[in-house]
Amino acid sequence: MANTGHSTRTIWLSRHEDGMLFVSRGSGPNIDSEASDPSNGISMIKVFNIKNTTSPYNYSRDGLVVGWGLRNSVGVTEHPVDGGIWSVENSVDNIKRDGRDIHDDNPGEELNYHGSLSGSASQLLGGNHGYPDCFAAWTPSEIPRNTGLKVGSQFAMGDAGGRIDDAACAQRVAPRITFAAHMAPLDIKFDPSGSNAWVTFHGSWNRDQPIGYKLSVVRFNAASGQPTEPSDSRTAAIDIMANSAMDQCPNGCFRPVGLAFDPKGRLFVSSDSTGDIIVVTRRDGAPVGPSTTVTQRSSTAGGAGSTSTQAGLVGRYAPCANNAFAGLAAYCMFVA
Template sequence: MPRITQAAALLSTVSLAITQIAAQSCPTIDPAHAPVMATGYESRVVLNGLKSPRHLVFDTLGNLLIAEQDQVGIRYVKLTDNGGLDICAESSEVIIPDTTLNHGIDLSPDGSILYVSSKTDVYAYPYDAARATVGTAKHLITIPDQEDHVTRTLTISRRYPELLLVSRGSNANIDPGTTDIESGRSQIRIFNLTEIGDEPVPYTDGEVLGWGLRNSVGVTENPVTGDIWSVENSADEVARDNVDVHQTNPAEELNYHGNLTGASPVHGANFGYPLCVTAWDPSAFTTTTAPSLTVGTPFVIGTTNDTVTDEMCQTETTPPKISFPAHTAPLDVKFKADASAVYIAFHGSWNRDSPDGYRLSRVNFTTDGFPIEPSDSSTAEIRVMTNQNNTACPDGCFRPVGLAWDSKGRLFLTSDATGEVFVITGA
């Protein structure tokens, strides 16, 4: 064989070997509880062994950043991506070892600033994706301490990258103080980062995007219209005129907040809590306690009086665009890139006899930027990823929390109860 041919053959062999090594499949990680996937969807565990992973985000180089709630901080995960579901963790390290950080995380659109939160503070870190390092933190926002609903969801607008949204929940199941907008609880507020100097600002300095929101843990921006949407965890142990209706009421909510310019009629709107919540199962009410409720209709918690009436709830507060079954606990919501649907992570119930939630679902949207189904629909939620047996929940289930899209349109999901990260295709 001529020498040049031998060299070419050797080069071809080496190239083939390198290609084969690079194309080796990731090791299979068996899920703690194998999910049931809807037709057209597939999933695989990318990473496990985490301690209560909550929200997550991709950096500009395709690495994962995960907020771990259980005394960890912020974890950086470098991925090996062989395409499709064949993805695994190449390396993993905690880059912010702060045990007070418990949930919120987002990146500036250019990927250079990492935003994180504890129950009392919001910080910004300079971030280097190539080196997997952070710089010195800037303290942005201070939040009064509270015992209940301690997570602070963070969302940076892609359309207005100087604007940071921070969600804060109530300090009790029913928190009477949140009837005062100045309480700063049960709200989503807007912070202009260009106006925050060297000292942190109090949470109540932010502009109110929405209030009367018991605990809106998931907040997202429509990538086409720029409008803001949230998912709300509504009240537990609800009764109406001494009739217990809590097994199937009130509804969890998908709420619309308009754009961030302030021009929307729902900008700064009151969504009703703690006086008003939303019906999911009208049949649980008697004709004397609530004679005209339908799915998605606001009603008064407890007992009505001359001033606190269902009519007040229905005319003076903003109802949800879509309602979901009671106590299913939506903890994140993310739009597809074309805004044709949102995906919602339902963490699952504790406040009903028959467990519900514990799933990933989809709600389809029109090209006008609103759900296809009407606000009184009980069928807008399309279940995508479910547990095999909800009666085994919560101990025998995966429990969805955070959602993030990668650059290839694959959806990643955390399960805090099982310490896993899933990748999902077909979404």
């Protein structure tokens, strides 16, 4: 599984099917032609039964394909109610179409749905999500030869008359939700109720103006296991914690990476650039989810935290929720 790029591997042990291990592998270069053939085992998510195996698996040859044509799906998880499989994808950099540079705002990053390992949704497994030929539009107005593209529409990179055109891309599996280009989603976790998908946006490196560097949520209908926003929404990601200014990004600002819920329903968030671990929980101590009001705790350099309502965390972060997500209570603090 050696890659020239995207060397990390994401693993997720199924909470719904005993002994099933998801493994996500990204592309090598920015545009990896090998990803167009699923037998190469590039840019895909597979699942392996680790309960009954007696010998090592070959990633390219063995296992069940959950989805392919996924450039670099770093975050993988299951919905806690119905077992639906979801991933967040980091899309391509430096994209051009008809010789025109459109990389600042296209293509969008993706929240992809893959079905489940059991039940009627299992028929969705193994879908082609487009890469390396097709990408999701974020700002369709900036894409040359726009023939009715909308947010989330799959479009072809390159010139007219290429090997793959927009009509062919329309047959690929489109993202369920599209995020702004270069946000770099690195992790996704559902709260225990399945009402919110929490996503870390690590932030851009390849954009004229920085974007991302935040913790956001996508609201879900817990019963259906699907987002409440339509697939062409530009407002599905609701910011919970963000930098109040990004002039110090990427190295001197909050840059979230990993997420983990503990048994009490508290959400732990890591920030690699600052070396922080942040805890998000409801003020009353109940699992993260709907209701109550917003409070936060800020930290001072080398000292104990002090209560703050609007100052942000060490002056670097916007208020934890700032009423952007009606009904969500967030209590944020640094921990050692």
